[in-house]
Amino acid sequence: MKHVYKMMKRTALLIFTLLAMPGLVLACDTSGYDMNSITDNGDGTFTIQWTALVAGGTTTGVGSTWGFYLNIDATILSISPTSFTSANGTTLNAAINGGNVQWGNPNPSATPPFLDITLEPNDQSFNFTMVVQGIPTEWWGGGQEANLCPGGAGTFLDNYEGEFPCFEPVLIPNQDIVFACPGDVVTLSVTPNYLVEDILWSPGNSTNTSITVTAFSDETYTITGSNPGCSTSTTISISMLPLPYMTPQEEMVEVCEGTPAVLVVNTEFVDVVTWTPTNTSGPVLVVTPPNGPSVYTATGTNSCGSVTVEIEVNTLPFPTITTSNDQVICQGESVQLIANPSGGAVTTWIPDGTVANSITVSPTSTTTYTAVASNFCGAAVEDVVVTVGQYHQHGQPFGMRWRNGALQRPSIGGGQQ
Numbered sequence: 001m002k003h004v005y006k007m008m009k010r011t012a013l014l015i016f017t018l019l020a021m022p023g024l025v026l027a028c029d030t031s032g033y034d035m036n037s038i039t040d041n042g043d044g045t046f047t048i049q050w051t052a053l054v055a056g057g058t059t060t061g062v063g064s065t066w067g068f069y070l071n072i073d074a075t076i077l078s079i080s081p082t083s084f085t086s087a088n089g090t091t092l093n094a095a096i097n098g099g100n101v102q103w104g105n106p107n108p109s110a111t112p113p114f115l116d117i118t119l120e121p122n123d124q125s126f127n128f129t130m131v132v133q134g135i136p137t138e139w140w141g142g143g144q145e146a147n148l149c150p151g152g153a154g155t156f157l158d159n160y161e162g163e164f165p166c167f168e169p170v171l172i173p174n175q176d177i178v179f180a181c182p183g184d185v186v187t188l189s190v191t192p193n194y195l196v197e198d199i200l201w202s203p204g205n206s207t208n209t210s211i212t213v214t215a216f217s218d219e220t221y222t223i224t225g226s227n228p229g230c231s232t233s234t235t236i237s238i239s240m241l242p243l244p245y246m247t248p249q250e251e252m253v254e255v256c257e258g259t260p261a262v263l264v265v266n267t268e269f270v271d272v273v274t275w276t277p278t279n280t281s282g283p284v285l286v287v288t289p290p291n292g293p294s295v296y297t298a299t300g301t302n303s304c305g306s307v308t309v310e311i312e313v314n315t316l317p318f319p320t321i322t323t324s325n326d327q328v329i330c331q332g333e334s335v336q337l338i339a340n341p342s343g344g345a346v347t348t349w350i351p352d353g354t355v356a357n358s359i360t361v362s363p364t365s366t367t368t369y370t371a372v373a374s375n376f377c378g379a380a381v382e383d384v385v386v387t388v389g390q391y392h393q394h395g396q397p398f399g400m401r402w403r404n405g406a407l408q409r410p411s412i413g414g415g416q417q
Contacts, residue, residue, distance in 0.1 A: 032142045032160045033070060040167055044194045045077065045133050052084065052103075052126040057117035064113035067092060067104025070141035073228070074134040076101055084126045090114045094128075101130070135195060137228040138163045166230035169196040171223055173236045180215035181241050181304035187212045188221060188236045196225035215240060242269040244307045246300040256377035257315045260288045263296055265309060270300035289313045319345035319380045321373035326385040334362035337384050341373035345380070348372045363388055 036049040054065050076096050084103055085091040092104035092114055104114055115124060140161035170193040180186050189210035192199060199207055202222045211221070220237045249264035263285040265273060275285045276297045285296065292315060299308045324338045338358045339347045348355050350370040361369065366387045373380045 033139070035139065035162055035164070038136070038164055040195075041131075042194070045131055046074070046136060046167075048072075048130045048132065048136070050128050050130060052128065054086070054115050054124045054126070055117075056115065056123045057119075057121040064117045065115045066111070066113045067102065068114075068142060069100065069102040070139065072099045072130075072132060072136050072139045074099055074132040074136040077131045077133055080129045084114075084128075086114050086124055087120050087122070088112070088114075088116060099132075135167055135197065135227045135229060136164045164229065167195050167227065168230050169193060169225040169227050169232050171196060171199075171225040171232060171234045173223070173234050175236060177237045177239055178215075179239050179241055182216055182243060184215045185212060186215055186238065188238075190223050190225075190234065190236070192225050195227055197227040198225070200224045200226075213238075241302075241304050243304050244268075244270045244300045244302045246270055246273070246298065246307050246309055248298070248309045248311050250311065252312050252314065254314045254316055254376060255289065257291050257317050258288065260286050261313050262286050263298075263311050263313070265298045265300070265311075267300055269302055270307075271302045272300070274299050274301075287313075289315055291315050291317075316376050317343035318377045319343040319373040319375045321345065321347065321371055321380045321382045323371050323382040323384045326387070328387040328389060329362075330389050331364060332362070334360050335386060336360045337369055337371075337386070339371035339373065339382065341371075341380075343373075343375050343377070345373035345375040348374065361386060 032053050034051040034053065036051060038049075039047045041047060050070075052068060052070075054068070075098060079094045079096060079101055083091050083093045090112055095102050105111070138161065142160045172191045172193075174189045174191065178186050178188060187210055190199070192209060199209060200223070201207075201211055202224070203219075204211055204213075204221070213219075215238050218238060218240050220235055222233055222235050224231055224233045226232075245268040247266050249266060253261050253263060255261040263275075265283050267273060267283055270283075272281060273283050274281050276299070278285060278287055278296070283298075285298070287296065294313050294315075296311050296313060297308055298311070299306055301307075320342045322340045324336075327335045327337070329335050336358055337349070337360075339349075341347050341357065346355060347357050348371075349359050350372060351367075352359055352361065352369065359369075361367070363386055366385065369384045369386065371382050371384065373382075
């Protein structure tokens, strides 16, 4: 509607200028208006106080006034008073049509003029109150004299047209900051007051009071509310909340049977860590696992979701070892010593230093060999004594006896072999 009024104004100016061209040497008189005040009623209506000015004979020599008009870029709801009576007793009634009000017929006619400059030398003024719907931004109008020149368009331009002060619109964001998780669908909205006629969101170019967006990153939206006179802006920001993040300090933990395992997860943006199957909380879990492999699951949560990691726990047995019996050999002979470790242990022989499950030895004197079985959980030891016999002077080996027609070596336990 604003552009319609402006086009009417430009058209009127062109017509009045063309009609006044034969008398351009005569300036238009002071007939017109003073806009005294405007009040925002708070409900989309405005009350405007006016004074209509009608030039008398001492002010103008252009011609008498038959009527006058006023245009405003808002809808006129009422005029009070609705009629003016001049000093000569002529009464003009206000006729309202949208944003236009007209008193009498502005065009000169055969009817008596509202103000006859030949009989009424003094200027006359008429105060009136106007109530309009919508936000007015400008006005224009004037009297119509005998030469068809609109009053005030020349020497007194401010009596013919003017602008209203800005009535600043207000936008109130329902939330200044909206916190969202990645992928959340959020609605941003503002509440405009009655002075807002147009809304524009940036980015997005929406013209509604609210928008719905999918949040993936921090973003600030600027919302501009405007009316024909001025505009205002506010902002709403989306602030992203992080997803939980968690890693195991060790993906595989080995402990000895019957001993506790310490399981640790490193967390970022995690509010609570819960372990299964123990149903305990915290980033550190101390648990004595059952023998054999087992899996513990840690779940980290925050307001945006959850993340899980698994830690495998493997229990290792303590080592055990058995060895062959003690041995008796003659000098120069050799014997194989055998160890049987368990629990994945590695056997080391002392004092030989050999790492193997069996060794062949040929000591020159009686020697104790120690088999050490070791693994992650500890060590187990077992001794094997190798006794070295010597020959007697009669050619009989030391420790050997004739029995049943043959040389026999006694067993370590005292029996015969």
